[in-house]
Amino acid sequence: xxxxxxxxxxxxxxxxxxxxxxxxxxxxxxxxxxxxxxxxxxxxxxxxxxxxxxxxxxxxxxxxxxxxxxxxxxxxxxxxxxxxxxxxxxxxxxxxxxxxxxxxxxxxxxxxxxxxxxxxxxxxxxxxxxxxxxxxxxxxxxxxxxxxxxxxxxxxxxxxxxxxxxxxxxxxxxxxxxxxxxxxxxxxxxxxxxxxxxxxxxxxxxxxxxxxxxxxxxxxxxxxxxxxxxxxxxxxxxxxxxxxxxxxxxxxxxxxxxxxxxxxxxxxxxxxxxxxxxxxxxxxxxxxxxx
Amino acid sequence: xxxxxxxxxxxxxxxxxxxxxxxxxxxxxxxxxxxxxxxxxxxxxxxxxxxxxxxxxxxxxxxxxxxxxxxxxxxxxxxxxxxxxxxxxxxxxxxxxxxxxxxxxxxxxxxxxxxxxxxxxxxxxxxxxxxxxxxxxxxxxxxxxxxxxxxxxxxxxxxxxxxxxxxxxxxxxxxxxxxxxxxxxxxxxxxxxxxxxxxxxxxxxxxxxxxxxxxxxxxxxxxxxxxxxxxxxxxxxxxxxxxxxxxxxxxxxxxxxxxxxxxxxxxxxxxxxxxxxxxxxxxxxxxxxxxxxxxxxxxxxxxxxxxxxxxxxxxxxxxxxxxxxxxxxxxxxxxxxxxxxxxxxxxxxxxxxxxxxxxxxxxxxxxxxxxxxxxxxxxxxxxxxx
Numbered sequence: 001x002x003x004x005x006x007x008x009x010x011x012x013x014x015x016x017x018x019x020x021x022x023x024x025x026x027x028x029x030x031x032x033x034x035x036x037x038x039x040x041x042x043x044x045x046x047x048x049x050x051x052x053x054x055x056x057x058x059x060x061x062x063x064x065x066x067x068x069x070x071x072x073x074x075x076x077x078x079x080x081x082x083x084x085x086x087x088x089x090x091x092x093x094x095x096x097x098x099x100x101x102x103x104x105x106x107x108x109x110x111x112x113x114x115x116x117x118x119x120x121x122x123x124x125x126x127x128x129x130x131x132x133x134x135x136x137x138x139x140x141x142x143x144x145x146x147x148x149x150x151x152x153x154x155x156x157x158x159x160x161x162x163x164x165x166x167x168x169x170x171x172x173x174x175x176x177x178x179x180x181x182x183x184x185x186x187x188x189x190x191x192x193x194x195x196x197x198x199x200x201x202x203x204x205x206x207x208x209x210x211x212x213x214x215x216x217x218x219x220x221x222x223x224x225x226x227x228x229x230x231x232x233x234x235x236x237x238x239x240x241x242x243x244x245x246x247x248x249x250x251x252x253x254x255x256x257x258x259x260x261x262x263x264x265x266x267x268x269x270x271x272x273x274x275x276x277x278x279x280x281x282x283x284x285x286x287x288x289x290x291x
Numbered sequence: 292x293x294x295x296x297x298x299x300x301x302x303x304x305x306x307x308x309x310x311x312x313x314x315x316x317x318x319x320x321x322x323x324x325x326x327x328x329x330x331x332x333x334x335x336x337x338x339x340x341x342x343x344x345x346x347x348x349x350x351x352x353x354x355x356x357x358x359x360x361x362x363x364x365x366x367x368x369x370x371x372x373x374x375x376x377x378x379x380x381x382x383x384x385x386x387x388x389x390x391x392x393x394x395x396x397x398x399x400x401x402x403x404x405x406x407x408x409x410x411x412x413x414x415x416x417x418x419x420x421x422x423x424x425x426x427x428x429x430x431x432x433x434x435x436x437x438x439x440x441x442x443x444x445x446x447x448x449x450x451x452x453x454x455x456x457x458x459x460x461x462x463x464x465x466x467x468x469x470x471x472x473x474x475x476x477x478x479x480x481x482x483x484x485x486x487x488x489x490x491x492x493x494x495x496x497x498x499x500x501x502x503x504x505x506x507x508x509x510x511x512x513x514x515x516x517x518x519x520x521x522x523x524x525x526x527x528x529x530x531x532x533x534x535x536x537x538x539x540x541x542x543x544x545x546x547x548x549x550x551x552x553x554x555x556x557x558x559x560x561x562x563x564x565x566x567x568x569x570x571x572x573x574x575x576x577x578x579x580x581x582x583x584x585x586x587x588x589x590x591x592x593x594x595x596x597x598x599x600x601x602x603x604x605x606x607x608x609x610x611x612x613x614x615x616x617x618x619x620x621x622x623x624x625x626x627x628x629x630x631x632x633x634x635x636x637x638x639x640x641x642x643x644x645x646x647x648x649x650x651x652x653x654x655x656x657x658x659x660x661x662x663x664x665x666x667x668x669x670x671x672x673x674x675x676x677x
Contacts, residue, residue, distance in 0.1 A: 154556020
């Protein structure tokens, strides 16, 4: 097992005929992910290096049995593409697109919840279950198979931690990039819950950053619902208030959403928080080996 | 993107919301002309993106042209620091507004509630003070209600909020319809925050929006060309302005170590480890995914245009970004701009070995390679001095 994606994943990519979509979709296929279809309105009947293109996601689901959708559609049209995926019959939608307006995402978020479809992202690097499947833009070569689950708002920071774990001889069950936008389909707690019930995950690394209070809510959740050890890392201690630090959601508003508050909330619930990605990886390895 | 008060009020006016008459002015003479056209008294208000302007002396009531001239002259050029240490913000612009007789002050806002994933309306009969202060002094006086993400705020729901907030009956209908309108404006204009504090009742019994704090979702500017224009002119900081023109994500800080990372999270983390090593970062610069040599050159030009910078750290973990492209950018930029500042490079990930080989071959005197993020942070702090 692993979470969200595995050997049973049948992937359909919206935007597979685009430059980014084809580059990453085909990389995912090369990794071993079962890429069954691409979707571009008006290009149904064509193919991208042997993968058939359909006009709609629903069509690809009925023709190929696709169960996971990846969205690589430009921001202006991405919420509509996610809506289409939610209605198509897939059970998981992974939205990579960065820059989707919040007002578009609010109804889309609720649509996914109401229909019981798992939405990861947007503005995320995707999901990787090493040795099984890769959906998104995570460079798989930096990760090994193993027992550590990683959930993160940031892509490159995850690569940093994954590579430190690999150097230390450890690997991952699944790496989940939940995204850096203010409104994302799955929060830390949704993913923590999945890792909790995954028999192949022994320990969880949670990588947060400034903005919002998802880390604080996760701290509460960890105390009451998570029995597996969790190691934290938070980025943005030096971020000034009122400035957006790259990610749309990474902003300290007044005095709320600071890295310090998040670290303290986690530590108050017994989560060890690394000062740097290197230290977080070191703590994770040390705790895993003492289990 | 935050709007200045007058930009927010112009937005409100476009949507038919009641705001006092006002005129923009950038000089003391223009402020006098504005005051004369409005009639006295007028409020002369500093236009900066921060709360607490009144306390800082940035809002004054003028009774005649001499006062208007004097106050405008005082306020233009002031540096205003926010209640949480934001800024300082230099005042370049004024909004001169017809004075209002205030019978009552309320508080109204529509904000994005990130944890509930819904917009939230807040209303209080205690206006004119900070919303945190209202919540602290009398939590029941602040009524909060979420907006349905599919259907918006209904008038019946707004009336219920108004009743629970104990807004006087004479103005209840006006306030309820303003709440509905504010929720519509938030959606139509992609505003993740609209705060009106105070929302006043004037001596004629009319409810007016006396202040405007509006945040527009930067990701939605493609459908608001008039707001996008405001965004383009909004940067006071020369490096932030230069970076935006080149499509780079850059935030100015007050230190002396220039920083470039790829990915927002890794870049924030780089600032943190530099600070832990005793250094002071000069900026946040996310070169983004898939950075090509040209982007690296652009980034180095922005970083080195800040005269405070004494050393530069590159922290790159390539996923989509390729190490050889980054190395090519560093070499080209160093030659192009004649870079002599010490440059510490940590290059890991995709094609990092090729990149390091290129750097070694180029033999740049000012370049120091470190293999770990922490090692690189220590090295750049050592080279930067104080």
